[in-house]
Amino acid sequence: MAKILITGAVGRIGRVLTTHLKKEHQLTLVDIAFSDPDKELVKGTVTKKLDLSVLENWKDLLNGIEYVIHLAGDPSPDAKFYDSLLDLNYKIPHNLYLEASKNNSIKRIIFASSIHAVDAYPQNVQVATTDPVRPADLYGVSKVYLEGLASHYAFTTGLESIGIRIGAFRDDDIPAKDDPGAMSDYLSSRDMCHLVDCCLRATLKQPFLLVNGVSNNTFPRLDIDQARVDIGYQPKDDGFKMYGYFKQD
Numbered sequence: 001m002a003k004i005l006i007t008g009a010v011g012r013i014g015r016v017l018t019t020h021l022k023k024e025h026q027l028t029l030v031d032i033a034f035s036d037p038d039k040e041l042v043k044g045t046v047t048k049k050l051d052l053s054v055l056e057n058w059k060d061l062l063n064g065i066e067y068v069i070h071l072a073g074d075p076s077p078d079a080k081f082y083d084s085l086l087d088l089n090y091k092i093p094h095n096l097y098l099e100a101s102k103n104n105s106i107k108r109i110i111f112a113s114s115i116h117a118v119d120a121y122p123q124n125v126q127v128a129t130t131d132p133v134r135p136a137d138l139y140g141v142s143k144v145y146l147e148g149l150a151s152h153y154a155f156t157t158g159l160e161s162i163g164i165r166i167g168a169f170r171d172d173d174i175p176a177k178d179d180p181g182a183m184s185d186y187l188s189s190r191d192m193c194h195l196v197d198c199c200l201r202a203t204l205k206q207p208f209l210l211v212n213g214v215s216n217n218t219f220p221r222l223d224i225d226q227a228r229v230d231i232g233y234q235p236k237d238d239g240f241k242m243y244g245y246f247k248q249d
Contacts, residue, residue, distance in 0.1 A: 001025055002200065003105075005065045007052060007092070008072030010038055013112065013169055013192065017069060018045065020193040028065065031072070053087040058099040062106060067200060070096055070111040077116055077137045089142035097153045108160040110199045113147055113210070115167045115185060115222060116140030123181055128223040129165065129210045147210060154208035161207070162199045162231070166192075167214035167222060168239075184214075184221040186239025191215045195233055202231040215239060 002025045008014050009029035018041055021027060027045040034047055050057045052072055062068070072092050074084040093111070100106045118127045119136035135141045143165075150161035168185035169192060195213055202209075209230060212222035216235040227233035 002066050003064055004028070004067045004069060004200075005030060005062065006069045006071060007031075007096070008070075009047075010034060010041070011071055011075075013166070014071050015041060016189045016192060017071075017196055018042070021196070030061070052095060053091040055095050055098075058095050062099055062103045064105050065103070066105060066107045068096065068100060068106065068109045068111075069196065070109060073112070073142070074139070075114070077139045079139050079142075081138055085138060085142050089139070090145060093146045093149055097149055097159070101153055101157045101159050106159065108162065108200075109150065110162050110164070110196060111146060111150060113143045113163040113165045114140060115165055115214075117143040117147065117165060118222075123184075123221070126220060126223050127212075129212055129226060151208045154206070158207055160204060161209075162202070162204070163208075163210045164195060164199070164213040165210065165222060167212075180219075181221070183239035183243060184217050184219050186215050186217055186237070186242065187213055188215050188235075188237035188242075191235040191237050194235065195227070198227075198231040198233050205230075 004025050005028040006014055007030050009018055010031045022044055029042055029045050030048045030050055032051055034049055074088045079085050100109060116136055117140045118134050119140060120134040121127050133144045135144055147163050150163055153159045154161050167187045168182050169187045211227040212224050214220050214222045214224060215237040217238050218240040
């Protein structure tokens with residue numbers, strides 16, 4: 001049983017991971033707001049309502065924590081720098097890595113990057129993590145910053161990180177028939193949970209690793225072969241089969 005802190009814990013991905021991980025791990029959930037409907041979700045966990053863009057709010061937060069799953073941030077491709085990105089997508093990661101680098105209990109940070117870091121490539125191009133970044137919007141630029149920040153701390157302080165370039169996480173909603181791009185980007189809840197389990201268990205050859213996070217889609221937008229090899233990722237779902245284009249196993 002690992003001691004895991006999840007930032008942005010009541011977001012869409014945070015809710016799915018919390019439900020999955022609390023069965024076997026000791027969770028500390030951090031978010032700027034928890035509501036009454038969250039009571040069943042947070043049962044059996046420690047919750048902390050904090051604005052993580054404020055550096056002082058990190059005091060003692062990471063004590064005893066072994067793994068951080070960083071999900072907090074503004075996920076909108078339309079997000080503006082001064083409206084939300086500066087605080088949520090720049091200050092929070094900065095504070096996280098600054099404090100984690102001082103804490104001896106932290107073994108690894110697993111963070112949510114995004115397909116938006118490379119989404120300016122043409123749709124018919126399958127993108128690998130070794131391809132140059134090509135963000136499609138300022139949100140994607142903020143994820144490139146997060147990847148660079150994690151790499152900086154990994155290779156200068158030894159603080160391990162795995163970044164996941166998440167595709168289209170849809171809480172298992174069926175992709176729209178008229179949007180084949182959503183099928184190629186698709187990441188199911190089941191595969192997301194499996195991918196995070198792989199990130200928690202993996203032995204890294206280098207202190208920083210970036211992997212692509214999509215399901216086993218027939219025509220995947222992102223190359224997941226590296227994730228298969230480096231961390232044992234074996235996704236089961238397929239965005240095209242989910243809609244019925246092909247028979248689902």
